[in-house]
Amino acid sequence: MQHFWNDPLGWGNAGIFIAGAVAVLAVVIFFVTYAIYFERKFIGWMQFRKGPNRVGPLGLLQTVADVAKLLLKEDTIPSKADKGLFVLAPVLAFVPSFVVLAFIPYSMNLQFADLNVGFLYYIALSGITTIAIVVGGWASNNKYSLLGGMRSAAQMISYEVPLVMSIVGVVMMTGSLNLRDIVIAQEGYFWDWNFLPQILGFGIFVISAISELNRTPFDLPEAESELVAGYHVEYSGFRFAFFMLTEYIYLYAIACLTTLLFLGGWNPPFPQLDFIPGVLWFFLKFAFIVFTIFWIRATFPRLRVDQLMSLAWKVLLPLAILNIFLTALGIELM
Amino acid sequence: MEKYINSYVIVTVFLILGILFPIFVLWLGKQLRPHKPTDAKKTTYESGNEPVGVSQIRFNVRYYLYALMFVIFDVETVFLYPWAVAYKQMGLFALTEMIIFAGLLCIGLVYAWRKKVFKWNSI
Numbered sequence: 266m267q268h269f270w271n272d273p274l275g276w277g278n279a280g281i282f283i284a285g286a287v288a289v290l291a292v293v294i295f296f297v298t299y300a301i302y303f304e305r306k307f308i309g310w311m312q313f314r315k316g317p318n319r320v321g322p323l324g325l326l327q328t329v330a331d332v333a334k335l336l337l338k339e340d341t342i343p344s345k346a347d348k349g350l351f352v353l354a355p356v357l358a359f360v361p362s363f364v365v366l367a368f369i370p371y372s373m374n375l376q377f378a379d380l381n382v383g384f385l386y387y388i389a390l391s392g393i394t395t396i397a398i399v400v401g402g403w404a405s406n407n408k409y410s411l412l413g414g415m416r417s418a419a420q421m422i423s424y425e426v427p428l429v430m431s432i433v434g435v436v437m438m439t440g441s442l443n444l445r446d447i448v449i450a451q452e453g454y455f456w457d458w459n460f461l462p463q464i465l466g467f468g469i470f471v472i473s474a475i476s477e478l479n480r481t482p483f484d485l486p487e488a489e490s491e492l493v494a495g496y497h498v499e500y501s502g503f504r505f506a507f508f509m510l511t512e513y514i515y516l517y518a519i520a521c522l523t524t525l526l527f528l529g530g531w532n533p534p535f536p537q538l539d540f541i542p543g544v545l546w547f548f549l550k551f552a553f554i555v556f557t558i559f560w561i562r563a564t565f566p567r568l569r570v571d572q573l574m575s576l577a578w579k580v581l582l583p584l585a586i587l588n589i590f591l592t593a594l595g596i597e598l599m
Numbered sequence: 600m601e602k603y604i605n606s607y608v609i610v611t612v613f614l615i616l617g618i619l620f621p622i623f624v625l626w627l628g629k630q631l632r633p634h635k636p637t638d639a640k641k642t643t644y645e646s647g648n649e650p651v652g653v654s655q656i657r658f659n660v661r662y663y664l665y666a667l668m669f670v671i672f673d674v675e676t677v678f679l680y681p682w683a684v685a686y687k688q689m690g691l692f693a694l695t696e697m698i699i700f701a702g703l704l705c706i707g708l709v710y711a712w713r714k715k716v717f718k719w720n721s722i
Contacts, residue, residue, distance in 0.1 A: 272601065274608060282605075286612045290620060336624075339633050344641040345650070356621045363617035367610045377613075378606040385680065407643040408654045419662050422669040429676045436683040498644055503628045507621060571719035574665075578717045582672070582708070586701055589679065593694050596687065 285377055289366055297513040298328045304559045311563040332506065340502035347404040354401030355500065355507035361390040362514040369521045370445050372531040372543035383442035384432050387522060388425065391477070394511060395421045401508070402496035413495025416485050416570065421477060423577040428473035430585035431466040434592040435459050435526050444522075448530030455534035460527040462595075465588045467527045469581050474519045476577070478512065480558060482565040485573060520554040528554075664716045675704050 272278055302317065302325065309316025317324035342351055365387055370376035380386050395418055402414015436442055438459065439450045451458050460467045476483035487495030497508045524530060528550045531543030568576070643650050682689075682697055711717065 272605075274601075274605060278605070279608070279612075282609050282612045283616070286609070286616045289613070290616060336628050337632055339635065339640075340628065341636065341640050343643045344638070345643055345653075356618070356625075359621055360614065360617040363620070364610065364613045367613040368606075378609040379602060380606055380610070403655065405643065406654045407650075408645065411654050411658070415658060415662055419665045423665060426669060426672040426676070429673070430679070433676070433679050433683045436680065437686045440684060440687050442680065442684060493644065493646075502632060503625055574719050575717055578668070578708075579712065583705075586705065589683075589701070590694075590698065593686065593697070597691060597694065 282377075286367075289377070290363070293363070293366065293514055293517060294510075296517055297510055298332070300513055300516065300555060301328045301331075301509075304562070307556070307559045308563045311560075335503055335506045338502040340504060341499075343406060343499050345406040346499065347406065350400050350404035351499075352504075354397050354404060355504045355511075357400065358394050358397035358511045359507045359514075361393040362511045362518070365390050365518050366514070368444065369518070370448065370525065370530070371521075371547055375544060376445065379443070379445060381441075381443050383444050383447070384429075384436075384522070384526070385442060387518065388429055391515065391518075392425070394515070397511075398496050401500070405496075405499035407499050409493045410496050410498045413487060413492045413498070416492075417479065417496055420479070420483065420485060420573060420577075423574060424473040424476040424483075424581075427469050427577060427581035427585045428477060430582070431469040431473065431588065432526060433585075433589045434463045434466040437589075437592050437596060438462065444525050444530075448525055448532065451529040452532055453536065455529065458527065458529035458532070463527065463588070463592070465584060465591070469585050469588065470527065471523065473577075473581060474523065475558060475561065476573075478515055478519060478558075480516075481562040482568050483573060484567060485570055516555065516558065520551050520558070523554050524550040661716075661719070664711075668711060668716065671704065671707065675701070 305327070306316040306324070317327035320326045320330045342348060367378045368376075368380045368383070368386055370379075398421075399414045399418045402410040402412075402417070405411075435447060439447045441447065441450075447459075479485075479487065485492075487497070492498075497505055500508060524547060530550075531547045533539055533541060533543075533546050643654070645651070678700065679697075682693060686693060
């Protein structure tokens with residue numbers, strides 16, 4: 266995409282941009298389909314079960330069947346619900362999650378938009394999804410949904426603060442917010458990647474990111490044992506599917522961002538391995554992060570809501586501020 | 600300059616596609632799925648009982664306090680980012696200033712902590 270950046274805008278270029286966006290949508294939907302399949306498979310194996318294995322060879326078409334079922338299912342809107350907001354919420358959740366994907370660089374030569382605001386772009390857009398979740402919970406006019414929506418808002422805004430602050434250390438070391446520059450600054454051996462000099466920031470980032478994704482052990486907004494399903498109790502059919510899709514697209518985005526910010530992006534662990542294309546290294550690291558998130562889900566029990574909130578404000582936030590000043594001192598002394 | 604404009608054109612393309620995709624899929628679903636609403640189907644779910652009262656009530660003020668804390672610290676990060684980008688050029692003077700700024704906010708955090716804003720005692 267790089268050589269199109271400096272061309273003046275014309276119909277031909279606009280056509281290429283549209284084709285690129287459609288390709289990203291296709292790749293993401295493919296990712297979501299098989300992320301759900303592998304999540305169920307991995308968790309199945311970790312619990313000595315087989316996981317989905319009936320639809321298609323090895324159960325590979327299980328998610329396709331699930332999506333077809335959701336598409337053909339009757340879509341009920343409760344008579345007490347606020348109809349306009351109820352219909353708006355899933356779309357409002359999905360749109361920012363997809364727009365986030367515009368700025369992710371996959372390798373030196375494969376990136377769509379090159380934004381200097383970098384990580385702030387992700388933060389700005391992912392905040393809108395929080396609003397959509399509250400809107401969905403409120404509009405359903407259901408007690409479980411309202412509780413799930415409010416909890417979700419409280420959790421997501423609480424963890425957004427340490428998430429944003431944990432990146433400040435990386436930005437200080439690079440002197441830029443642009444993801445491309447951050448990856449280029451990590452060139453060299455694997456101990457040059459940000460996760461070692463920024464080990465504290467890396468830990469805070471991963472914990473807050475899992476919480477932002479509303480995944481176990483922080484999945485209180487949809488804690489099925491206490492809130493039925495949280496904010497999407499009343500959603501059925503494809504409106505429900507959009508909430509699921511949003512969740513997995515954010516999983517994709519967070520796995521990409523962790524790779525780029527802390528694990529060296531498309532850089533190989535040793536410069537001698539340079540002959541293997543960067544996209545492949547990116548994909549390996551990305552797959553590792555996604556697998557780790559599934560692994561955590563299979564391993565950890567859910568936190569209690571008071572523990573969840575005190576973890577964000579009493580532990581992660583002071584540590585994130587400490588990390589900023591430790592990084593500042595480190596740069597001064599070096 | 601072209602690069603700058605093109606990047607935001609791409610973002611706009613993603614935005615438009617992101618809006619059109621759900622509209623198209625929900626329209627497609629509407630053509631395919633059955634639609635036979637009954638009154639029982641349209642009640643809200645309350646573990647099988649008849650729903651009692653309304654749900655859109657006033658809720659605990661605690662959420663509002665969290666929102667306030669979020670605004671304070673999110674604004675702090677907005678100031679932190681330009682500082683972090685320029686830190687290597689500015690050096691020790693900027694560090695001292697930021698320690699004073701963050702220190703004031705940490706006093707606020709300790710105050711909220713002592714006032715038990717972060718204590719979650721129900722629901």
